[in-house]
Amino acid sequence: MLQNVTILGATGTIGLNTLDVISRHPERYRVFALTAHSRVSELAELCRRYQPRYAVMLDTDAAERLRQALRDTDTQVLEGIEALEQVASHVDVNVVMAAIVGAAGLKPAIAAAHAGKRILLANKETLVMAGSLFMQAVEKGGATLLPIDSEHNAIFQVMPARRLSALQDGGVKRILLTASGGPFRKASVDELKAVTPAQALNHPNWVMGPKITIDSATLMNKGLEVIEAHWLFNAPAEKIEVVVHPQSVIHSMVEYVDGSVLAQMGNPDMRTPIAYGLGYPERLDAGVSALDLFQVGRLDFEAPDTARFPCLRLAFDALAQGGTAPAILNAANEVAVDAFLKGGIGFQDIPQLIESVMNSMHIEPVNSIAQLIGVDALARSQAMQWRPSC
Template sequence: MQRVAVLGATGSIGTSALDVIARHPETMRASALAAGRQVEALLEACRRHRPDDAAIADEAALPRLREGLREAGLSTRAHAGMEAIAALARDGGSDTVVAAIVGAAGLDSTLAAANAGKRLLLANKESLVLAGELVMAAAREHGARIIPIDSEHNAIFQCLPADGDCADVRRLVLTASGGPFRGRDRASLAEVTPAQAVAHPKWSMGPKISVDSATLMNKGLEVIEAHHLFGLPANRIDVLVHPQSLVHSLVEFVDGSTLAQLGLPDMRTALAVGLGWPRRIASGVGGLDLLAQGRLDFEAPDTDAFPCLRLAFDALRAGGTAPAVLNAANEEAVSAFLQGRIGFLSIPALVEDALAALPARPAASLGALRDADALARASTRAALARHAI
């Protein structure tokens, strides 16, 4: 029986993971669930999946979690705080950890799972952006198997040999839907609202990831993530806009062959790959009817209208603490945009300012990366007043 800890259980990826797990009751179960603030949604998931442990990041919500578990007649143990969630990733009676906590907040639990040698289904891209070298080193040292759950990296994972060897790979090509504003020029984006930015045309995602998709920062973060996952430099990673979101990524090999993974835009496919690997298991997702879908289009990304992708490549090439600065500044800027405090175009402007103000330093330790993260957040918060609307 595979025991799975789902961190970020109330988000779109967490709920998709639980859907796949529930389809295979003879071979897997959700042994631990963790969420941020949505205690009622966490309780509903506990009633449905009956885990051994449940944790809520918001410590003020612990009494309600305990009360709700008691009312449901569950023996599930209640925990609170990010340290408790990291402990569940490390010690929570699980073989597999689904790391789906959004943002830099997911780093500690991701590292804990890697240090514990777990099968790590990684959907928290910020962990690799912020501390990719440390996470990958921990996985190698402790025998953790990282299976990426982002559809693009999962597609690359599926196209590579079983051992993940990239020696014969010429380049990786990540695809991007283009988000809700594909085809628009920079000037037309000035009046974009948060509601428009979170209305993704293909994927059902949380607000922060949806905004990142709209700015193309999501793809930039995925480029950095791909560098760490597959060990290729920036000049061997490309991005193509593919609005149908059916081709999830491509791998070009040195002999001229290109392999692509195709499927409907549903995260359950990638999760089923991670949960079942090296076998294939049912995900609940239907097959792809190419005749019904029609044409497949590809185009180059517009980095003038959407400079966040260019900024991510710049941060990857700079190395050291630059990706951590990029990620932290972006998180602060996106939060301010979602609150209606700044405009859409201020997001890349704030990120670019942070990268200029905080040149890359060596990223030799987690402490150095956390310092860079904190400095970038402080710098971006201080700059918000200049962009206020």
């Protein structure tokens, strides 16, 4: 049966890779809706090529410009957060790729979960902010959740019953979450102080959007992924170990009680996990080049250094505190990354800002999405007031 696909965040790196995989299988997938924040010409071009029924811009002005650009087409242009929720939960949609960056992706992902869709979850911030509520919505709504983050996709692939929550009964001892170490793996503390946005945006192995690229350089990305793994696989923090593996060939591993360690390997290309999520349980051609082990030559492993990269420790702390702590961590991090990219703070100020916001806010048990959105807003306003000490 032809599957209708909504791509939330279509103009981003994950969105474009998803369209690339879909284009290879026109007999299986049709693009139903494409969404973006404000990049009108990019979305207009994608709409002309893929002819979705709906296109959504978050921004009203941008939506009006897109309407003008697509007035000779059949694509209907919608606007705002409600429209994002609408195309994520529409009765005719089978698959939702959740690839908006940051906390903005939460509400449409929750809408897709309530509506029982197959959700390809790239937006890790949804699980960091609202892991318990999102997992409940997936279960209640009868949705199928497939992790797209390459590490979690790898873990999912090597779990025995190939399902979430395998830690409970699958003989799993530990999850070994691999990390490239980012561009500053070998940098000294003094060198880290002088890092520029251009240097931090230059990831050694992966081509990604700016926010996740900076998160990879600070190791916050790995911290967010630890929290993501906790919710996806029902894994306590002590069963998740971060392993720095600079080649990014092993995308993660699972260790079993009998001593076996299963790894999923491949070139660092997001089309592999995307194709896995789209086709599951079948395998689809993703257009990814074959892994050349002779070219790779060797696989190295190191322990992460949380003294030089405190963001990883902060994420473990937030997971241990529980409740609203991960939502506070996430909001403060988004503000810090934005400020760093705009030249407002230094690279080493990022963890300091986050820690200061985390220490200044009261942690509460999570009870609703509305509460989390309020906590997110408060943490952002605290983060925006933070200034580096001289």
